């Protein structure tokens with residue numbers, strides 16, 4: 315597994331505002347999108363491309379276009395939905411599939427409650443969006459799901475991760491083509507499986523308490 319942790323003052327600044335418990339939902343949503351666009355730049359570094367001819371006003375040359383099959387962006391509902399617009403802004407030709415997952419807050423086990431994805435993901439590059447990588451259970455389940463359907467590789471874009479969860483994803487995906495791009499790696503998980511210092515419950519902060 316490849317891991318890339320962002321190291322840029324703008325990203326840390328925006329994350330700092332997200333962490334602040336006084337930041338209201340509208341600002342939180344806007345910042346989550348901006349952060350994804352910045353992280354997407356790194357996440358798409360190995361996106362498949364093909365050479366194409368292009369005629370400029372003064373010459374013939376070659377450039378690059380996104381290859382087919384088109385990349386698939388998969389936000390993990392609910393909280394990952396807050397990252398979708400920021401990602402497709404940078405990758406407008408991507409297709410979008412959805413996975414609905416909820417973590418049981420007692421057992422910390424993930425449950426898939428909704429799925430809307432192409433049946434065949436052969437040769438697809440998949441980009442999973444979820445702001446929080448806590449125990450890693452949700453991301454491991456999402457990656458397993460996509461690879462089982464034939465995805466070629468999976469890149470996860472997360473705003474925050476706990477070291478425990480990152481290690482769990484690394485162990486569970488050994489030998490497979492998985493990349494994780496992160497805004498920051500925090501200190502640890504608390505006894506409730508929350509990222510410390512973190513930002514609280516990302517879904518609730520984006521969309522309200524359920």
Ligand SMILES: O=P(O)(O)OC[C@H]1O[C@H](OP(=O)(O)OP(=O)(O)O)[C@H](O)[C@@H]1O
Pocket residue numbers: 390391392393394415416417418422424444445446447448449450451452453479507515516517518
């Ligand atoms: O790494 P894990 O321990 O699996 O936890 C992380 C998951 O928890 C959150 O979702 P949640 O289950 O709260 O659903 P929500 O997005 O609907 O709030 C988060 O968005 C991840 O999907």
Ligand SMILES: O=c1cc[nH]c(=O)[nH]1
Pocket residue numbers: 393446448507508509510512513514515516517
């Ligand atoms: O800190 C955490 C852990 C799981 N899910 C969240 O939204 N936040």
Ligand SMILES: [Mg+2]
Pocket residue numbers: 393515516517518
């Ligand atoms: Mg939640």
